Amino acid sequence: MDIQIALLLAQDGITNGAIYALLALALVLVFAVTRVIFIPQGEFVAYGALTLVMIQAGTVPATLWLLLGAGVLAAAVDARGALASGQKGRLAGVLAWNVGYPAVLAALLYGLPLATLALPLQVLLALLVVVPMGPLMYRLIYQPIAAAPVLILLIVSVAVHVGMVGLGLLFFGAEGSRTPAFSEARFELGPMLVNGQTIWVIAASIVLIVALYLFFGRTIYGKALRATAMNRNGARLMGISPALAGRLTFLLAALIGALSGVLIAPITTIYYDTGFLIGLKGFVAAIVGGLASYPIAAAGAVLVGLLEAFSSFWASAYKEVIVFTLIIPVLLWRSFTSHHVEEEE
Amino acid sequence: MNGMSVEMNVIGQTIDEAGKSAPGTPRTVLEVRDLCVAYGKVEALSNANLRVGEGQIVTVIGPNGAGKTTMLSAIMGLLESRGQVIFDGEAEYVPRVERMVARGMNLVPEKRELFAEMSVEDNLLLGAFQRYRSGKRDHAETMKEVYHLFPRLEERKAQLAGTLSGGERQMLAVGRALMAKPKLLMLDEPSLGLAPLIVREIFRIIGELRRRGVSILLVEQNARAALQVADYAYVLETGEISMEGPAKQLADDPRVIEAYLGLGGKHQDRLAA
Ligand SMILES: Nc1ncnc2c1ncn2[C@@H]1O[C@H](COP(=O)(O)OP(=O)(O)OP(=O)(O)O)[C@@H](O)[C@H]1O
Ligand SMILES: [Mg+2]
Numbered sequence: 045m046d047i048q049i050a051l052l053l054a055q056d057g058i059t060n061g062a063i064y065a066l067l068a069l070a071l072v073l074v075f076a077v078t079r080v081i082f083i084p085q086g087e088f089v090a091y092g093a094l095t096l097v098m099i100q101a102g103t104v105p106a107t108l109w110l111l112l113g114a115g116v117l118a119a120a121v122d123a124r125g126a127l128a129s130g131q132k133g134r135l136a137g138v139l140a141w142n143v144g145y146p147a148v149l150a151a152l153l154y155g156l157p158l159a160t161l162a163l164p165l166q167v168l169l170a171l172l173v174v175v176p177m178g179p180l181m182y183r184l185i186y187q188p189i190a191a192a193p194v195l196i197l198l199i200v201s202v203a204v205h206v207g208m209v210g211l212g213l214l215f216f217g218a219e220g221s222r223t224p225a226f227s228e229a230r231f232e233l234g235p236m237l238v239n240g241q242t243i244w245v246i247a248a249s250i251v252l253i254v255a256l257y258l259f260f261g262r263t264i265y266g267k268a269l270r271a272t273a274m275n276r277n278g279a280r281l282m283g284i285s286p287a288l289a290g291r292l293t294f295l296l297a298a299l300i301g302a303l304s305g306v307l308i309a310p311i312t313t314i315y316y317d318t319g320f321l322i323g324l325k326g327f328v329a330a331i332v333g334g335l336a337s338y339p340i341a342a343a344g345a346v347l348v349g350l351l352e353a354f355s356s357f358w359a360s361a362y363k364e365v366i367v368f369t370l371i372i373p374v375l376l377w378r379s380f381t382s383h384h385v386e387e388e389e
Numbered sequence: 390m391n392g393m394s395v396e397m398n399v400i401g402q403t404i405d406e407a408g409k410s411a412p413g414t415p416r417t418v419l420e421v422r423d424l425c426v427a428y429g430k431v432e433a434l435s436n437a438n439l440r441v442g443e444g445q446i447v448t449v450i451g452p453n454g455a456g457k458t459t460m461l462s463a464i465m466g467l468l469e470s471r472g473q474v475i476f477d478g479e480a481e482y483v484p485r486v487e488r489m490v491a492r493g494m495n496l497v498p499e500k501r502e503l504f505a506e507m508s509v510e511d512n513l514l515l516g517a518f519q520r521y522r523s524g525k526r527d528h529a530e531t532m533k534e535v536y537h538l539f540p541r542l543e544e545r546k547a548q549l550a551g552t553l554s555g556g557e558r559q560m561l562a563v564g565r566a567l568m569a570k571p572k573l574l575m576l577d578e579p580s581l582g583l584a585p586l587i588v589r590e591i592f593r594i595i596g597e598l599r600r601r602g603v604s605i606l607l608v609e610q611n612a613r614a615a616l617q618v619a620d621y622a623y624v625l626e627t628g629e630i631s632m633e634g635p636a637k638q639l640a641d642d643p644r645v646i647e648a649y650l651g652l653g654g655k656h657q658d659r660l661a662a
Contacts, residue, residue, distance in 0.1 A: 281465070
């Protein structure tokens, strides 16, 4: 292997690593705030990418129906709650958000000439369809069992994952797809040829990470999420409800997932079930960070990306095996040097 | 610290001037009727009845394990209970924490529950979360007020809450609750584990808060200090309210003197304050 190839592989590794880092951050966040090990994180990647593919093909994305269905269900649940506690005033808001929003979005998707829209608008529409599924998922599935032990939440996550993969097959079919690159530009960087999409992925990841950093460090809602992660009871006494924190967290996780999907769709062929392996690598990185430390998780993600790139060069058929095997010593080392995330109660 | 001017009245809400000066009973802020709490089959609180008038300090004293913390947690909606909690004129059959906070009730819990890995200032800011969310963005002003009450907190505003001393943590817990501008402030053993000098400082501030119109429900083991500062008092023993009356009257009651104020008891160290 000469230096040229090594640099190329490193470039690949860092690109994928950036995506794994984003997913790892989302996983750490979701676990810290809600104690949910968020297996379906990867499905948001696939849904984001494939929804964009459908929009670019000029068809109304099938994920819209899932959004509408979940919205109607959530409206029913919330309306019942509002009526039971005698807060009729909340009904209008409940309907507007859960049913009104998907309906307006549906009208847009049917009205606009999807295939000929500018790429940023197509991406925006794809995100508008997929991202709200995060908070809806929390509302319908996790909120009713928020106090359950971690193991139960994990089993539910596996079920949600299987369900979403099945729906993905129904929505998108078994064919894999790629989207056109955001930019066809190529740059010479010393001996290395860097392609435009790589720059896009890395730049977008950095922007997103900085934005998250500012959100958690500077805004009261970001601080409220951190407070919930640190001390749930203390947060409740401040009026920060676990339900609000959960929905906000799932919104961020869905946004990170869907955006990651949109970013890698031009580099990797995405199938309805691709999300799982991508999410799993983010998950390994998150575990390296002990499901608690954001910087270590991000570093772990880049490590996973590099391992993957280099092993795909030497033994491409075994690349997943190599990645997951080589990660074991790291995990062992982490489990001996760090204290465990303790389960509450 | 004596420059606590009267015109700074940002913290207290809804001071009914007429009610305050009138010699009769003030408007009721909190009324608890037949409150019962059970842990499994063990009843920890049975049929508690209690009232807090506006601008009053009401104290609940009693020995370890009497059910004081249990009672505050149930009023706040942290624990399931039976009975009725009437707060600010509106009855809650199933109190929910977030709703109680939104309605102006705040608890400084026995365990403080600070956000250890956040700065003092961020802890205070989050105290105003509920107000901020409902569109009342006056936290900067309230924070100045809190810093005025607790200059120590201002000196340490960038320090992580987890690294504060016991007394400072207690001040932060109280300051954080004040950021919500409570109508009713519930304090669970604010003097717990503090040196006499700090205890005196805390009680001075409790008195100061009352002067600003905050109604206070104070749970204490330091019975002498509590009875001194309070208007009305309840004695809670093994889950039941066994005595009640104006604080001065209870302080003179021979049974209270023997059980809670008598020298040689476990409270002796605190009495030095
Ligand atoms: N989560 C719980 N499960 C079971 N029993 C509990 C629980 N919390 C408290 N208890 C019991 O309920 C009783 C009342 O406890 P509580 O904490 O309310 O007492 P307290 O008056 O606040 O005491 P202290 O002055 O020591 O703080 C005690 O016997 C305690 O052991
Ligand atoms: Mg107690």
